[in-house]
Amino acid sequence: MSGPATPTRSPAAPPRAIALMPAVLQHEWDLYHATWFTLMGIGGGIFLLARLLRLERGLGVWLGLPLVDLVSFAVISVGGLLLIWSLGRPLRFLRAVLKPGTSWISRGAIADFIFVVLGGALIVPSLSVRGATPFARLPWDPWATTVPGRIIEGVALAAAAIVIVYAGLVLADKAAVTFWRSWAIPAQFVFSSLAMSMATVMVMQTLAGTPIESIECWLLAKFLALLLAVIAWHLATRMTQPGKAEALARLYTVYGALFWGVVVAAGTVLPMLLAVVAALLPPTREAFGAAALVLTVGGGFLLRLLTMRVGYFPPVSGMLRVPKR
Amino acid sequence: MRWGMVIDVRKCVGCQTCTIACHEENALPPGIFWRHVVDVEVGDYPDVRRAFLPMGCQHCAEPPCVPVCPTGASQQRPDGIVFVQYDMCIGCGYCAVACPYRARHMIHEQDWYFGTPTASETKARDPERHGVMSKCTFCKHRVDKAPAGATPGVDPEYTPVCVSSCIANAMHFGDLDDPTSNVSKLREEHQPGVLLEELNLKPSLFYITE
Numbered sequence: 049m050s051g052p053a054t055p056t057r058s059p060a061a062p063p064r065a066i067a068l069m070p071a072v073l074q075h076e077w078d079l080y081h082a083t084w085f086t087l088m089g090i091g092g093g094i095f096l097l098a099r100l101l102r103l104e105r106g107l108g109v110w111l112g113l114p115l116v117d118l119v120s121f122a123v124i125s126v127g128g129l130l131l132i133w134s135l136g137r138p139l140r141f142l143r144a145v146l147k148p149g150t151s152w153i154s155r156g157a158i159a160d161f162i163f164v165v166l167g168g169a170l171i172v173p174s175l176s177v178r179g180a181t182p183f184a185r186l187p188w189d190p191w192a193t194t195v196p197g198r199i200i201e202g203v204a205l206a207a208a209a210i211v212i213v214y215a216g217l218v219l220a221d222k223a224a225v226t227f228w229r230s231w232a233i234p235a236q237f238v239f240s241s242l243a244m245s246m247a248t249v250m251v252m253q254t255l256a257g258t259p260i261e262s263i264e265c266w267l268l269a270k271f272l273a274l275l276l277a278v279i280a281w282h283l284a285t286r287m288t289q290p291g292k293a294e295a296l297a298r299l300y301t302v303y304g305a306l307f308w309g310v311v312v313a314a315g316t317v318l319p320m321l322l323a324v325v326a327a328l329l330p331p332t333r334e335a336f337g338a339a340a341l342v343l344t345v346g347g348g349f350l351l352r353l354l355t356m357r358v359g360y361f362p363p364v365s366g367m368l369r370v371p372k373r
Numbered sequence: 374m375r376w377g378m379v380i381d382v383r384k385c386v387g388c389q390t391c392t393i394a395c396h397e398e399n400a401l402p403p404g405i406f407w408r409h410v411v412d413v414e415v416g417d418y419p420d421v422r423r424a425f426l427p428m429g430c431q432h433c434a435e436p437p438c439v440p441v442c443p444t445g446a447s448q449q450r451p452d453g454i455v456f457v458q459y460d461m462c463i464g465c466g467y468c469a470v471a472c473p474y475r476a477r478h479m480i481h482e483q484d485w486y487f488g489t490p491t492a493s494e495t496k497a498r499d500p501e502r503h504g505v506m507s508k509c510t511f512c513k514h515r516v517d518k519a520p521a522g523a524t525p526g527v528d529p530e531y532t533p534v535c536v537s538s539c540i541a542n543a544m545h546f547g548d549l550d551d552p553t554s555n556v557s558k559l560r561e562e563h564q565p566g567v568l569l570e571e572l573n574l575k576p577s578l579f580y581i582t583e
Contacts, residue, residue, distance in 0.1 A: 136466075
């Protein structure tokens with residue numbers, strides 16, 4: 049009577065990649081960082097769009113100062129304070145500017161400072177308090193009609209552009225998290241920021257009694273179309289890469305309803321379609337602006353938060369042979 | 374000179390002495406482990422073994438955690454040791470998300486195992502280490518103490534505590550650039566591998582598996 053065949057040991061196997069530590073979620077960055085990224089995107093974006101489209105005069109004035117610029121600085125400042133609050137050592141925050149040669153956090157922090165300082169300097173000549181204009185003698189005006197004004201505005205616009213883009217580059221540049229290491233991340237953040245900012249500008253126009261132009265609706269639709277395309281590109285590329293596969297699985301299961309329902313459908317597709325309708329039907333534009341603000345900001349914030357929450361470190365593996373006894 | 378380790382996986386018994394020795398030497402708070410031992414199953418039935426791999430900072434020659442640091446707190450010494458200059462760190466966490474080996478740990482709160490600090494916790498306590506990033510230092514406080522004539526990796530007092538405490542003589546520390554050092558000889562003899570070789574970060578921890 050013979051029993052089952054006993055397996056025989058084969059010769060030593062060649063080395064092969066063995067997963068030593070599974071993919072794990074990162075927990076360093078979460079809600080604070082998603083909020084920070086969102087606020088930087090809106091703050092830089094409304095300054096940029098209002099100036100490039102020359103809308104700042106029609107968005108209201110407070111104390112003689114362009115309201116859109118004040119809102120921009122306030123949003124950037126809140127975002128910056130939130131980031132500082134999230135640091136382990138908040139009182140050392142000024143050190144964050146020390147390594148612009150290699151660190152995107154340093155580059156972004158410097159851009160934030162330049163933006164707020166130069167943007168503030170640009171508008172301060174028109175400051176009017178009870179009829180007094182203490183800075184009126186400065187050789188420029190907030191609308192950048194003179195050469196010095198145009199130079200200051202140009203540098204502030206460049207800084208605003210960096211403020212919008214650097215959040216995504218912080219994630220995409222050298223992070224170990226596979227899901228983040230793609231140009232799709234900064235591209236998503238930029239288009240989302242521009243969409244949120246366009247919607248914010250529309251609401252400010254409505255509040256100031258300025259009509260919303262069709263070009264603004266078309267621009268918003270284009271930003272959202274580009275955002276949708278980049279999201280699709282990000283989801284469809286490098287799908288099986290270690291770390292990315294786990295991230296996509298989590299995105300589609302744990303956060304599936306939020307991602308598809310809020311980020312994609314309500315935060316991107318719906319406002320894109322409504323923007324086309326608003327471009328064609330002027331009477332709907334004011335209502336559309338308010339709806340677009342809610343939808344794009346909600347979707348944009350959630351896009352950033354979910355990007356944080358599906359960030360997996362890839363598995364740690366090594367080429368190992370089966371050790372002999 | 375470039376400090377490094379060669380770890381003989383064939384000898385490691387997974388006792389975690391290195392884990393505890395590191396924890397005690399560096400007075401790490403509960404839940405923070407700069408050195409830990411991974412327990413893995415390798416091979417296919419019937420050629421299956423349990424293997425234990427001491428893991429931690431790989432002290433890469435091209436560490437991704439250093440350039441991302443916005444303050445310059447994350448540094449690399451000429452001898453290859455990667456460390457955090459605590460008084461410069463703002464605790465942003467960028468280096469932690471840049472490290473594919475997950476070897477960096479934020480110490481958020483001062484915490485003790487038994488409510489109040491033990492003698493060893495008091496001895497190695499560093500208030501500067503709270504609210505900042507922390508990581509394995511290759512016990513540079515021991516290595517740097519080596520007087521003329523003493524050799525880190527040979528003299529246990531001046532060797533990283535995980536190595537000198539290893540009960541199985543599985544861990545070896547020395548100068549990777551010195552062809553006569555213990556680690557260079559082990560590398561030449563066994564051709565050990567590294568983890569995540571495809572990232573080309575040139576880690577300083579080598580693993581002998583056969």
